[in-house]
Amino acid sequence: MSRTLRPPVRLLGGGDAVLALDIGGTQIKSAAVDADGRIDAVRRTPTPWGPEAVVAAIADLARAHARRNEVDLRPRSVGVCVPGLVDESRGVVRYASNLGWQDVSLRRMLERELGLPVSVQHDVRAAALAESRIGAAYGYPSALVVAIGTGICGALVIDGTPYSGGGYAGEIGHAVADPQGERCPCGAVGCLETIASASAIARRYTAASGIAVGGAREVFDAAQRGDRHAAAVWADAVTALAQGIARLVAAFAPHAVVVGGGLAQAGEALVGPLRAELDQMLSFHRRPFVLSARCGEDAGVVGAAITARDLASALRAGAGGRV
Amino acid sequence: MSRTLRPPVRLLGGGDAVLALDIGGTQIKSAAVDADGRIDAVRRTPTPWGPEAVVAAIADLARAHARRNEVDLRPRSVGVCVPGLVDESRGVVRYASNLGWQDVSLRRMLERELGLPVSVQHDVRAAALAESRIGAAYGYPSALVVAIGTGICGALVIDGTPYSGGGYAGEIGHAVADPQGERCPCGAVGCLETIASASAIARRYTAASGIAVGGAREVFDAAQRGDRHAAAVWADAVTALAQGIARLVAAFAPHAVVVGGGLAQAGEALVGPLRAELDQMLSFHRRPFVLSARCGEDAGVVGAAITARDLASALRAGAGGRV
Structure with a gap:
């Protein structure tokens, strides 16, 4: 079990x-x-x-x-x-x-x-909190943490607190990336998730090449071996991610961008090109450090533990308020 | 004088x-x-x-x-x-x-x-503060205030405070709207300002029609009269604005979106179509109220006055801190 x-x-x-x-x-x-x-x-x-x-x-x-x-x-x-x-x-x-x-x-x-x-x-806000308090974003006053897996979600951490927007914030995977793109299961058109999530990468590769794959990892490996369909699908994903992040950099100027989730297991092979494309897209904006997540697949558990501790402290301090 | x-x-x-x-x-x-x-x-x-x-x-x-x-x-x-x-x-x-x-x-x-x-x-953060405290965004816990004039700038107001990001936040006019678009004077490509600012609208209309105009107002009037170039340029601007706002709604879920600046003098003729397009672009997201700014062209002065008062209060309260 x-x-x-x-x-x-x-x-x-x-x-x-x-x-x-x-x-x-x-x-x-x-x-x-x-x-x-x-x-x-x-x-x-x-x-x-x-x-x-x-x-x-x-x-x-x-x-x-x-x-x-x-x-x-x-x-x-x-x-x-x-x-x-x-x-x-x-x-x-x-x-x-x-x-x-x-x-x-x-x-x-x-x-x-x-x-x-x-x-x-x-x-994802729990994972972002973990990255902010003890992970890749430690020491940065603000950070955008992006989790790329089956879906894509993000959290902006401001002064140590992930912004929640009443529960609605962070849906960067459901922000339009390609207005002429495909319809997303969410109902909107051209969502970032339809191009750059791990599942979209696998699906798009199969659609382009006719080759069935088990996941984005295989597409990544094929791209590394020189498969042009795989390389194109992967490149589209990186570009769409860089554009999405660039827009949030323009709006919120996070000190750091931390990339986590399953796709981020590609490490610098994902983060390196992402950093380079993002750099090309920015001008006078404050350039964030683009980093790989460090808390791993258990970041959610770690973040939940941190929040539980914050809650216990607040209750003991008599604040009574919820963190 | x-x-x-x-x-x-x-x-x-x-x-x-x-x-x-x-x-x-x-x-x-x-x-x-x-x-x-x-x-x-x-x-x-x-x-x-x-x-x-x-x-x-x-x-x-x-x-x-x-x-x-x-x-x-x-x-x-x-x-x-x-x-x-x-x-x-x-x-x-x-x-x-x-x-x-x-x-x-x-x-x-x-x-x-x-x-x-x-x-x-x-x-623009001063104007956003004015809208939040005594204007169109009054009573909303969070609001995105967008100022559209010669340029485009925004401010997210969270719990009554415009988020500044160390001075770098809010540059939504310099977020990529069209990756295949023209180069912006800022150095980046396809910035929202190159499509949807008042100056861009005038410039693009002249480029399309060969007709020199004094400003976006004339393009708007021409579009109302049925000029197809004017209508197309105006429609492109509204769509680009709606997409840019939709992305920020996905990421930050503001309760209200307040549209101000010179272009917003078009009132419901701008805000109406913008609201309708934005509505089409969203799915499960929290739908914001899309409103015209109410503090007018002196919103900056009003916001600066509010901040000066906040500062005086904080100093008197002995906080010593800067607001």
């Missing part, structure tokens, strides 16, 4: 012990964090269907992480992150297509079940 | 008496605000060449506004707004092309000359 992968980041520093969970469409990642900030091995559990079943699974995981006792964990709070439209101030998942959820009061359900304060956060 | 136009907004409410100035490439607009928040008639003075001459002119204006005594003004602070790249936290104008300024420590110069605390702000 669980694989124990070590996240690239293993230490958060001293603070509250918390439990952190990243609820994805296929699996729940979970980890305990102790008072010294050691992050337990991340456990992976298949995601059951429906919010009630997920809440029950999380209750099981809370017991499992306590019983295993790899670290001395008495969590003060629980941090959860979820994909979709997440209203963090209210702890409500407005809409999560790959969970099939709509208007789920996840915070209230979990607090009732667990008897602990719970923070609910968007998964 | 001065025309006395009444701004659409004449009252700020009770607070400190302040002096407010909007330093443009051709003229300085200035107004006194009394403790009841009455905004004096806005005075217009030609902008002299160079920062020292502008500082001297502002000192003269401070005396003139006191002497005229239309309102009982003993300013507690002075608010100034300027075009270009303005670092508000330091009170430094990094670069202002139409003033010919580079790295001008305007706040320090003015505080020494006037013996009063001075706030220095970007002109």
